[in-house]
Amino acid sequence: MARRKIGFVCQSCGTQAPKWLGRCTDCGAWNSYIESEEQPREMDQRRFLPSDAAARPIPITEIAPDDGAHQPIGLSEVDRVLGGGLVPGSLILLGGDPGIGKSTLILQVLAKVVTSGARALYVTGEESAAQVRARATRLGADESQHLHVLTENALDAILRNIKALQPAMTVIDSIQTVYSPDLPAAPGTVGQLRDVATQLLYTTKGSRMATVLIGHVTKEGTLAGPRVLEHMVDTVLYFEGERGDQYRILRAVKNRFGSTNEIGVFEMSGTGLREVTNPSQIFLAERPINAAGSVVVVPLEGTRPLLVELQALVSHSGLANPRRTVIGVETSRVSLLAAVLDKVVGLQLADQDIFINAAGGIKIAEPASDLGIVAAMASSFRNIPINPATVLIGEVGLTGEVRAVAGMEFRLAEAAKLGFHRAIIAASQAHLTPPKGMECHGVRTLEMAFSAIGL
DSSP, X not given: OOOOOEEEEETTTOOEESSOOSBOTTTOOBSOEEEEEOOOHHHHHXXXXXXXXXXXXXXXXXSOXXXXXXXXXXXXXXXXXXTSSBOTTOEEEEEEOTTSSHHHHHHHHHHHHGGGTOOEEEEESSSOHHHHHHHHHHHTOOOOTTEEEEEOOBHHXXXXXXXXXXXXXXXXXXXXXXBOTTSOSXXXXXXXXXXXXXXXXXXXXXXXXXXXXXXXXXXTSSBSSOTHHHHHSSEEEEXXXXXXXXXXXXXXXXXXXXXXXXXXXXXXXXXXXXXXXXXXXXXXXXXXXXXXXXXXXXXXXXXXXXXXXXXXXXXXXXXXXXXXXXXXXXXXXXXXXXHHIXXXXXXXXXXXXXXXXXXXXXXXXXXXXXXXXXXXXXXXXXXXXXXXTEEEOOEEOTXXXXXXXXXXXXXXXXXXXXXOOEEXXXXXXXXXXXXXXXXXXXXXXXXXXXXXXXX
């Protein structure tokens, strides 16, 4: 009898080691190695062999272009994030905190898919069929015979049912609960995740079926399991939001069939998730009027301009190292802009605590909000409110200059639609024709910008 070969596998990145290590040599995770029985290489190769053994290389000019491959689901916010809809033969990974609404969202998607007569399969390894039916009844998604539910954890049984049903869309909830009987490891381990995801990948690519894998999220907010899982799929989606907040954001961090800059906004209600077609109005709904440190910026999320309130609180610090607490904006960016205010404008912020918050849970990553950040900090420091009908759009350089940003026409149009009458922008874009009822004031430096808004 052959001797069992035991090794250790990192649960964060999948790195293998012959002995236990306290820290992974590749990803740096602590206490992430667990004991795992190594499988013969020949067995792995047979298991992962593609189904089309007769495949041959062909000239790229002979490949038929797949124009219009996206098939709209019917939920405009989901279609926007996916780049136009579901792509047949695509593998999608959906992650989010427990209880955030992943199963609710995916059931509403399935309810839209089956309205066209296509079959859909919902595989659950965590709930009973009765629990799924109860949620579907609450959401109004239990009215079609084309939506099938399977309570199963064994991969072989799942693949048999997929082959027999031939669904247009399959959902695995969740990927960490599915196991392959060929491996002795427990469900959710690196070996099981890699094996299960690989076989589902071959099944998906060999058909016109779209597959969605729902994944658990770690305490750090990242998808649980090895990073190889994210590399194998076509699209990685995150469903974000605070559990006590009614608004949710669907964001793509990887998408082979569309942009990763688009977001979808939903509102959680007693009957499921409702699409928010005008998120800017929601983000500004509870904005205080004539409050120091409050400004409105217009970041661009993909093709969608959003109006977001930025709040800054600058107060004297009694600590040796003043605090820099930032929510929704890059901390390094805020530190850089605070240094610019200190050096160029002369605001002494070295002994000040600085708190920055982007209201509504939105995350701002582009530099077009720099002008709003520095204006909010200066407004709070000097305790002077900014005109509530003014928006600030522009990038700030290290010497205090205000630079142009892309998509200015779309940003100004969105601001004008919500009743803003004045925009502070870079002087190089002041020649643009503003929307009706809006005045654009071009500035070259921070001093000019502060003079224009009364700081």
